[in-house]
Amino acid sequence: MRNIAGLNLLSIGEIKLKNNLIAAPMAGISDKPFRNLCYQFGAGMTVSEMFLANSDVWHTDKSALRMTASEDIGVRAVQIVGSDPDEMARAAEFNVKHGAQLIDINMGCPAKKVNKKLAGSALMQYPELIKKILQKVVGAVDVPVTLKTRTGWNKDHRNCIEIAQIAQDCGIKAITIHGRTRACLFNGVAEYDSIKAVKEKVTIPVIANGDICTPEQAKDVFQYTQADAIMIGRAAQGRPWIFEEIAFYLAHGQLQKNKSIDEVEQVVLSHLDELYQFYGEYKGLRIARKHVNWYTKNYADSDQFRRLFSVLSNTSEQVNTLKAFFSQIRNNPKS
Template sequence: MRNIRDPKEEFIVSDCNVKIGNVTLKNRLIAAPMAGISDRPFRALCCQMGAAMAVSEMLLANTDIWHTDKSALRMVSKDEEYIRAVQIVGSDPQEMALAAKLNELNGAQLIDINMGCPAKKVNKKLAGSALLQYPKLVEKILSAVVKSVNVPVTLKIRTGWDKANRNYLDIANIAQDCGIAALTIHGRTKACLFGGEAEYESIRQVKEHIHIPVIANGDITSPQKAKAVLDYTGADALMIGRAAHGNPWIFEQIAHYLQHGIVLQQKTLKQKAPLIMQHVGALHALYGEYKGLRIARKHISWYLKGYTDGEYFRRLFNAIDHADEQFIALEAFFNKLN
């Protein structure tokens, strides 16, 4: 497999709109759905910072559990300002179709089907990337979901179950034939989890074999890397996940680089402070004090990673049990910065 490295020579490639069915993206950047991360505050932040779309964390297709607070908070709302994209996960075609329809009625403008999650608790229910082993079931699920809604349906996959069983081209063809509007490929097998290098050659092959939009995912960590992946794979768009942890500014940086060929200067932590405070406030507002301040802890840990005194402050911050005190501590920390 050919390595993708950050290029140092001038390119230039202009940014462009991407159409997924009747949904038009303002650029080629999508925030990935990440369990426990891609809630409403995080999605809004990513879009505010330049992502054209942010997909919700996966929602189980079993509607019997949708009455729980956890499921309710994962659903999109019609009053959300940005494109409302919901990811669903499951293995029963009719259950998936019903979940898609109910989300459409709830305001979803795009439905994404998860066949890429490598987590054991998902795979043991024959969902996520486990489905890649059963192409006929994949076809039944995709057909049922596409027929159930009037909004675009997209699919997210890995390249296969393991390196001996890569079937990404077969799944891509099935997806296109079933009416899937765009295909996202994480360039790893299920067995690879998040180790090793992403298989950009596999993504390139898919782009050469199908005509629906292809979205590349995996190891896109900088503006230069984003440009290199687009060039090499020919993908229509990029999906960025782990690189946005504590760094939603990556969307702004990549969008600017793709459009102008110039790398924006990194913001200082003091410049980032207002957005960090905004994020924490949104978490408190959505989840309430008890859960909101606990979720805020992991985000603050990511925001402050690598900064002087960041680890010391993180330990102090994690001991705070009142929302108001989190704000007081953050303000004091940011005010001390030069």
Template sequence: MRIGPYHLKNNLIVAPMAGVTDRPFRMLCKSMGAGMAVSEMVSSNSLLYGSEKTKRRANHEGEVDPISVQIVGADPKMLALAAQYNVDQGAQIIDINMGCPAKKICNVLAGSALLQNEALVGRILETVVGSVDVPVTLKIRTGWDKQHRNAARIAQIAEASGIQALAIHGRTRACAYSGDAEYETIASVKSCVTIPVIANGDITTPEKARHVLQKTGADAVMIGRAAQGRPWLFREIDHYMKTGTHLPAPQVEEVHRVLIKHVYELYMFYGEYTGLRVARKHISWYTKGLTGSAHFRHQMNQLESSTQQLEAVNDFFESQLKCGERLCYAEELAA
């Protein structure tokens, strides 16, 4: 798959997720098979450019190309300035968020709320595309609600505005993350534009990834929540796409090693105080469903030092090794 001058190594993309797709997570997913990873969204509010949070989100040091940064807002000029700012900070692709269903985003008429105003969508896309000399992509939903599915019209506006790839989460804003993804709607969008279309929503296994590509005709798939605590999902899908066979599940020692390295990267990126707190949710995702994990997570979330947190993780995985080399699940992982 190609976006502008960038030829991705495969068609597996990490979805932008607020509070999740920071630089350590993006770099980890890329190292485990993802062809591209989109950053968590950066506000177009120029007053935020000097904040530590925004500086971290614009930090791409050591990240493998291409570097895709998502911006969010509702004012064309401010979004153009945000795009320029991020290109100056190293962004090679700018992605515009018109898919976030969160109330705090939609209440300021940004994210998926923009789908209600097609004229404004066009002005935003044309202004941002014209403001930078890098590819601009767009992420949307299928519409505002089930009575107002306008993804096809938005896609046509996007193509006419110079957008170079379109990602679609197969739900309306009103659906949030409930119900099944609408792959038929994604297929209809793919049929009416020539730019690459990326399918997003409920892609949790190698088989599901292949099914979605076949069902929608999309050029790529975008994976979000399913990769939380399972960054090796990308290599598993890539292998399955190429061979039709499954890779063995990761062994306890590998999961332990990947998690510890991830946690160290979080400490280095955020500092110990914030890094420890960000690490808690990742540790919970990695260990979800494993024997004894509920008690472990409860205890781990009370710890206030990185040393204690690392010791707790090491002790937990030592107990897992007693079950054998493979991960020992006490319950089925949630989809």
């Protein structure tokens, strides 16, 4: 058994990460402000929201916001999604031309609107098509290409080992496995047995994803699966500092002291300011609502605050209301 605190730093191709903790690409969440926050709080790498391979939308405002830029901090990793090998290769080339240092291929998204276009996890039904896509993308760019999958299409068709072996043969530099089938969506518990089995069959780095919500769980997943890294998604919503908590626990064997109310308030206010600057006031304040909902949901009696916050229509109201909320928490420590 490896010494968890002494894990080798993860290398993906020529890229060496600062640690073995990765922030997952999450549609509608993993924008530049969120990625930068996760990186500042200890993620070794962050991955962008999925970028559509359909070139018709590349020059829209929405796609422009999803692209990485030279001023992004950390490794500039972009996830692409689609089902046509040539389109996927062009999407990879386009993003590398605009600064991407790593391309990740999405074959894990379970959303119906993605799957009905034979993209995301729907591709796991078609290993030959997967092979063509991987070969085309790897051949199109000179940066590392990684793959994110599920364990299979459904529980009767778990083929993640086969897909991982195809990926390795095609030159994929690392594979992330979300420990559920497409049919599971986000229900049930993650299948770490499948991730462990993949790790035993391939030599490229394997990244474990799914249900890792605490430092203790992170350590258990590392030990059980022998994965080279772990990827955190939903657990970072409203808690982007989970990466430094995990890193501290793996290094010292004890939990880091919880953030104070003052520290949490500063993180949230900083995040909101970044959203306002990145998107502008109209869109920024709307996107801020879901993040504030996550940041505050675990405080007692926060329901009324969150309902109020959800209808505020300018940024100064949001900031002042948030400050008042945290002031109330400070004055009532049991909250």
